[in-house]
Amino acid sequence: MSTLIKNATIFDNSSQYHLQKKDILIIDGQIHKIAETIKTEDHFKVIELDNLHVSCGWFDSSVSLGEPGYEERENLENGLLVAAKSGFTKVAVNPNTNPIVDSKSDVEYLKSKSFNTATSLYPIGALTQQSKGIELAELYDMQKSGAIAFGDYNLPIENDNLMKVALLYAQNFDGLVLSFPKNNKIAGVGIANEGINSTKLGLKGIPALAEHIQIVRDLFLLEYTGGKLHIPTITTTKSVEIIKEAKKKGLQVTCSVAVHHLALTDDELHGFDSRFKTNPPLRSEKDRKALIKGVKSGIIDCITSDHNPIDIENKKVEFSQAEDGVIGLESAFGILNNLLELEEFIPLLTNKPKTVFGLVDNVIEEGNKADITLFNPKIESKFTQEHILSTSNNSPFINKKTKGEVYGVFANNQLILK
Structure with a gap:
């Protein structure tokens, strides 16, 4: 599986790419390449999202x-x-x-x-x-x-x-x-x-x-x-x-x-x-x-x-x-x-x-396992019933103002998007 994340601002203060906008190529669950531009190939799953971080x-x-x-x-x-x-x-x-x-x-x-x-x-x-x-x-x-x-x-x-x-x-x-x-x-x-x-x-x-x-x-x-x-x-x-x-x-x-x-x-x-x-x-x-x-x-x-x-x-x-x-x-x-x-x-x-808790934090660097959250920090909205994905509905944040949107994750060689 090859996934190409395009034009993503990397927010990882342990990484040399912190706050830089890069393309990230993930092959078989591992970060294969990080660069300004990575050429798209036919077999790539390409992810391009608005203001992606x-x-x-x-x-x-x-x-x-x-x-x-x-x-x-x-x-x-x-x-x-x-x-x-x-x-x-x-x-x-x-x-x-x-x-x-x-x-x-x-x-x-x-x-x-x-x-x-x-x-x-x-x-x-x-x-x-x-x-x-x-x-x-x-x-x-x-x-x-x-x-x-x-x-x-x-x-x-x-x-x-x-x-x-x-x-x-x-x-x-x-x-x-x-x-x-x-x-x-x-x-x-x-x-x-x-x-x-x-x-x-x-x-x-x-x-x-x-x-x-x-x-x-x-x-x-x-x-x-x-x-x-x-x-x-x-x-x-x-x-x-x-x-x-x-x-x-x-x-x-x-x-x-x-x-x-x-x-x-x-x-x-x-x-x-x-x-x-x-x-x-x-x-x-x-x-x-x-x-x-x-x-x-x-x-x-x-x-x-x-x-x-x-x-x-x-x-x-x-x-x-x-x-x-x-x-x-x-x-x-x-x-x-x-x-x-x-x-x-x-x-x-x-x-x-x-x-x-004694867990490994996978820094966003070439050669590391891809364990990544994808989000947009700028969108302003209101949390509503439609945002609830859980089986239960006991959220205290209904109708509260929110900022930003989570797109999903890439982890364990799986891409999950909303």
């Missing part, structure tokens, strides 16, 4: 795909196709399925079901058996089978000693431990950010303190044990400050932020629309701005869609009864590009998160 393929560090057990929400085949059409060539898939992904065989099932897809699937194994927070799962066996990290999705580890043991044990095979930043005893039965809006609306609040206490505990444990810790989807000003100080100490801690926490605040809750019910909850404008600053300063390592499809029966109900979660793959680029400059967020979708 290419970068290394994007990686999403938190995606839920339903299968097995929740196929009515999303299945692997469609979910990975959605990821590809949204620009993601690699996704880390959460273990929140039925059964929970907590064993070698579960990881192997996911890997086998995603074989030969353009978007590569990397399982996150549950940290504890059935994500119950009582006993550690088969961490080493899961890593040998392809798991890239271990965490109980959106569930905190309440047992301090269990987290300590996890951090110690994972060092034996250079494992990455994820710890969801929430103290359940402080959060209680809260369903929204504790603040002015929750008070006005009569919604039980989740204090920012619940996040801070959990992060501080985990960092104390990390300082004691050593090892590697990743804190997913932080949401507050103080969390950014705490992690900044921990990094200054030399602790191996990384963190991510979800797109919806960069773009939205708890002001959205005034319509009691369950599409805005998330875990962690949407916070204040002050917190949102601090997260943006954390991205720009490099304290935050990854940006994730935190894509979590929820079927209509569990989402379009009374706010207090609705399940947490949003879909975000399809809207991620357009929303981020409306908030940040390309040079500020593309590295947090490419080389930085791949380094955190």
